[in-house]
Amino acid sequence: MGRKITIEPVTRVEGHGKVTIQLDDSNNVTQSRLHVVEFRGFEKFCQGRPYWEVPVLVQRLCGICPVSHHLAAAKALDVIVGAGTGDGLTPVGEKMRRLMHHGQMFQSHALHFFHLASPDLLFGADGDPAIRNVIGVALEHKDLAVQGVMMRKYGQEIIAATAGKKVHGTGAIPGGINKNLSIAERDTFLKGADPLNIDKMIAWAQGALDFFKGYYAKNKDFIDNFAVFPSSHLSLVRKDGAMDLYHGVIRAVDADGKRIVNDVDCQDYSKIIAEEVKNWSYMKFPYLRALGTEKGWYTVGPLARLNVCEFIPTPLAQKEFEIYKALTNGKPNHMSMHMHYARLIELLHSAEVIKDLLNDPDLQKDNLTTKGTKQKEGVGLIEAPRGTLFHHYRINDNDQIEMANLIVSTTNNNEPMNRAVNYVAKSAFNGKKEVTEGMMNRVEMAIRAYDPCLSCATHALGQMPLEVTLVDSEGTILDQKRK
Amino acid sequence: MKDNKIYVYGFGNPGRQDDGLGPAIIDKLENENVPGIITDSNYQLNIEDAHNISQSDAVIFVDASIDTEEPFSFSKIEPSAEITFSTHTMSPESVLALCKDLYDKDMEAYVMAIKGYEWEFLEGLSDKAVNNFNEAYTFLIKKIEEMLKGHTFPQQHGSAENTI
Numbered sequence: 001m002g003r004k005i006t007i008e009p010v011t012r013v014e015g016h017g018k019v020t021i022q023l024d025d026s027n028n029v030t031q032s033r034l035h036v037v038e039f040r041g042f043e044k045f046c047q048g049r050p051y052w053e054v055p056v057l058v059q060r061l062c063g064i065c066p067v068s069h070h071l072a073a074a075k076a077l078d079v080i081v082g083a084g085t086g087d088g089l090t091p092v093g094e095k096m097r098r099l100m101h102h103g104q105m106f107q108s109h110a111l112h113f114f115h116l117a118s119p120d121l122l123f124g125a126d127g128d129p130a131i132r133n134v135i136g137v138a139l140e141h142k143d144l145a146v147q148g149v150m151m152r153k154y155g156q157e158i159i160a161a162t163a164g165k166k167v168h169g170t171g172a173i174p175g176g177i178n179k180n181l182s183i184a185e186r187d188t189f190l191k192g193a194d195p196l197n198i199d200k201m202i203a204w205a206q207g208a209l210d211f212f213k214g215y216y217a218k219n220k221d222f223i224d225n226f227a228v229f230p231s232s233h234l235s236l237v238r239k240d241g242a243m244d245l246y247h248g249v250i251r252a253v254d255a256d257g258k259r260i261v262n263d264v265d266c267q268d269y270s271k272i273i274a275e276e277v278k279n280w281s282y283m284k285f286p287y288l289r290a291l292g293t294e295k296g297w298y299t300v301g302p303l304a305r306l307n308v309c310e311f312i313p314t315p316l317a318q319k320e321f322e323i324y325k326a327l328t329n330g331k332p333n334h335m336s337m338h339m340h341y342a343r344l345i346e347l348l349h350s351a352e353v354i355k356d357l358l359n360d361p362d363l364q365k366d367n368l369t370t371k372g373t374k375q376k377e378g379v380g381l382i383e384a385p386r387g388t389l390f391h392h393y394r395i396n397d398n399d400q401i402e403m404a405n406l407i408v409s410t411t412n413n414n415e416p417m418n419r420a421v422n423y424v425a426k427s428a429f430n431g432k433k434e435v436t437e438g439m440m441n442r443v444e445m446a447i448r449a450y451d452p453c454l455s456c457a458t459h460a461l462g463q464m465p466l467e468v469t470l471v472d473s474e475g476t477i478l479d480q481k482r483k
Numbered sequence: 484m485k486d487n488k489i490y491v492y493g494f495g496n497p498g499r500q501d502d503g504l505g506p507a508i509i510d511k512l513e514n515e516n517v518p519g520i521i522t523d524s525n526y527q528l529n530i531e532d533a534h535n536i537s538q539s540d541a542v543i544f545v546d547a548s549i550d551t552e553e554p555f556s557f558s559k560i561e562p563s564a565e566i567t568f569s570t571h572t573m574s575p576e577s578v579l580a581l582c583k584d585l586y587d588k589d590m591e592a593y594v595m596a597i598k599g600y601e602w603e604f605l606e607g608l609s610d611k612a613v614n615n616f617n618e619a620y621t622f623l624i625k626k627i628e629e630m631l632k633g634h635t636f637p638q639q640h641g642s643a644e645n646t647i
Contacts, residue, residue, distance in 0.1 A: 059498060060606075111530065115529075131564070134573075135577060135584065136564070139584055142584070145581070148530060150531070152529065152531040166526075167525055
């Protein structure tokens with residue numbers, strides 16, 4: 001009798017993501033799928049709204065990465081107000097947004113590493129689930145946990161100072177920003193009481209990277225062989241090939257490193273990317289038009305960014321980048337657990353960028369906005385913590401949104417997450433008669449590596465369980481667990 | 484209890500109708516300049532909130548709830564290490580546990596869960612939620628006053644399940 005295993009994180013409103021693993025009579029995996037329910041009609045909801053409301057409006061999408069949506073929308077609307085396609089803002093306008101963005105990257109990457117990744121590393125995939133979490137880290141590795149808390153807090157404070165507030169910030173507006181950074185705010189971030197200052201944040205980012213590298217040295221076999229599969233990779237890069245998380249051109253490389261998308265302007269994204277619908281998931285499957293639906297899928301996020309860019313324009317992160325690239329002799333890295341490594345290099349890069357920006361006197365200038373000839377349509381792309389985020393809007397003659405299209409980072413990673421789940425499911429479940437918590441955790445680890453945003457926008461007390469259901473080929477529930 | 488030592492923390496997404504009940508409570512507390520408290524709000528609770536609340540002697544978390552009875556419940560909570568591992572958010576109990584473990588602070592803590600009904604991509608509370616909001620706010624003000632005086636507050640309203 002075949003069996004179906006379902007791993008189902010349920011949320012109240014946002015829909016839910018779940019994993020189903022179908023086993024045959026010999027307990028071998030015949031199929032696995034990650035189903036994700038994403039934003040329900042949000043693009044439709046934008047229609048008819050005045051365009052200037054959109055950067056605030058889109059923050060309703062997500063409680064985890066509202067800043068990324070805020071900035072991607074603002075970038076798209078820069079085009080509509082005639083402020084150019086990423087390079088037309090005033091220096092203070094662009095640099096305040098970059099500061100906001102790197103505050104977001106810093107806190108998000110720190111949160112992922114300390115809250116979601118480190119418990120697996122510290123306690124192992126088969127570790128006691130009762131302590132394999134951030135509370136367990138706090139009990140046994142207090143210094144590490146304190147660093148995670150304070151790094152996240154620092155990034156959140158950067159966001160509050162640049163966006164105006166933590167919830168529904170208004171900092172980025174079409175054509176620029178609505179505030180600069182005061183000297184007092186700058187000095188707080190530069191020279192604040194220990195540990196909330198940028199030098200400490202850089203030191204801790206390096207410490208997190210050293211921690212990972214130390215773990216890697218002792219667990220190379222696991223890190224190098226967990227969910228490894230070839231993929232194309234896509235991200236924004238600066239025109240000279242440098243990593244640029246705020247703005248750039250679209251570049252993609254294939255599994256061997258050959259360039260397959262050659263520095264395309266963001267406004268032309270729809271010429272190279274399309275989205276496929278499959279009947280078993282609400283989440284679309286983006287693909288490169290030139291390669292078709294079967295071969296055109298790609299990975300985004302930290303691993304992809306380090307596979308696509310040629311260098312990192314800050315010295316400490318560049319040094320780490322060179323060590324990291326040497327592991328694969330400069331070729332694209334396809335090892336899923338190296339996403340943690342790549343994420344920590346970006347964490348360090350963001351800390352360095354924040355310091356450079358804080359020392360830039362442009363942040364205290366007053367020419368906050370610019371505008372030009374109004375356009376009907378605009379596209380804004382940004383490298384969000386989880387990968388490339390696309391916002392595309394068209395307005396009518398009444399300045400109302402007529403069309404909106406969003407491709408979020410987790411959607412871009414739909415196919416690679418499915419492949420990672422399949423890889424791990426086969427290695428963990430094949431031939432096994434019993435399903436252990438550790439086996440299921442390995443599947444989650446594969447998903448966690450991508451840091452997908454499944455739990456955003458709303459929440460409620462007690463409404464975020466993880467449900468695992470074991471079903472036979474007749475549809476009978478054999479076992480069901482919630483945690 | 485001394486002034487400014489009660490941390491009142493509303494969380495939820497104001498862009499999803501009744502999910503904004505928690506932040507709406509905080510907005511009203513701030514607009515009315517209620518003395519003796521520290522207010523905060525965010526979309527979700529997270530690890531840095533362990534540090535934020537650690538400077539206080541008591542914390543009241545205010546959230547929307549789909550499950551609670553009308554109009555609201557008010558419950559004392561204890562630290563708990565139970566974590567929904569694959570998500571980014573944390574529960575009030577896990578924030579308390581992190582606060583206790585990292586900052587050696589074992590504080591008095593409550594959750595006010597206000598019944599909500601509508602959760603679409605809209606700003607503003609539903610009419611039914613507004614009624615619950617008003618009752619919850621009235622209760623909360625009295626509760627804060629009693630806590631600041633250091634007195635217990637009798638279980639006399641709504642669904643208050645535990646008292647100091």
